[in-house]
Amino acid sequence: MASPAQDLGPVLDKDGVRLTVDDAIATVTLTNPAKRNAQSPALWRALTEAGRLLPGSVRVVVLRGEGKSFSAGLDRQAFTPEGFDGEPSFIDLARGDDATLDATIAEYQEAFTWWRRSDIVSVAAVQGHAIGAGFQLALACDLRVVADDVQFAMRETSLGLVPDLTGTHPLVGLVGYARALEICATGRFVMAEEAVNTGLANVAVPAAELDAAVSDLASALLAAPRDAVIETKALLRGAQDRTYEEQRTAERAAQARRLRDLAGLGE
DSSP states (O other), rough: OOOOOGGGSSSSSEEEEEEEETTTTTEEEOOGGGGTOOOOOHHHHHHHHHHHTOTTTTEEEEESSSSSSSSBBBBBGSSSSSTTTTOOOOOHHHSSSSSHHHHHHHHHHHHHGGGOOOEEEEEEEESEEEEEEHHHHHHHEEEEEETTTEEEEOTTGGTTTTSSSSOOOHHHHHHHHHHHHHHHHHHHOOOOOOOOHHHSOSSEEEEHHHHHHHHHHHHHHOOOHHHHHHHHHHHHHHHHTTTHHHHHHHHHHHHHHHHHHHHTTOO
């Protein structure tokens, strides 16, 4: 994505992940287009590190992939006996005890969890293939802007596995249980029109306009006061777990904080 952030020195550039920061906007880029940004444990650790390195000035984080595909999913090398250099193969992990396997998957999941932090709004710019782990990484973000050539697919079930990189919760929340089950169990592609119609994507644009659309959205997100966005995000994130009356109470409490802050009476 062409962006002022790209003109600055990267905060992080390793293992297929680059983080650049331009004041309130950070850009996390998957940088291995030759392999369609296939994912590995090293890439996941780099994504986790990118989240930890975000300066406090950042309000919007854009996630993008170089090349024609956002991310084609897990690098199939993970399923070979050799695995990745310096990494236990998935076959080795499967032979280990339950506690070790659980801890390892939990570590992998950390790369997918920080995108919904209350102090930022994350936007995935998705083009081409977003398959498996790639689909789940897009789902990890708050918002998704997609190119008209996007192809989402959850292929884990077709491979005898389950989606385990935090994607099931947002997928059900966005498209509902029945459609989420059908998407996962069949492994079929979800194209741009369906993604928008079901709420999986916020908007679809021609591929050539993806960068501009994301830039416009980031600017619009920055136009509102930061604290109001943080409070609103927290309200909406918690709404599905609250009753109607509990949500009313949460709204009143949040608004009281906002009014006091605006009046200079905050704690």
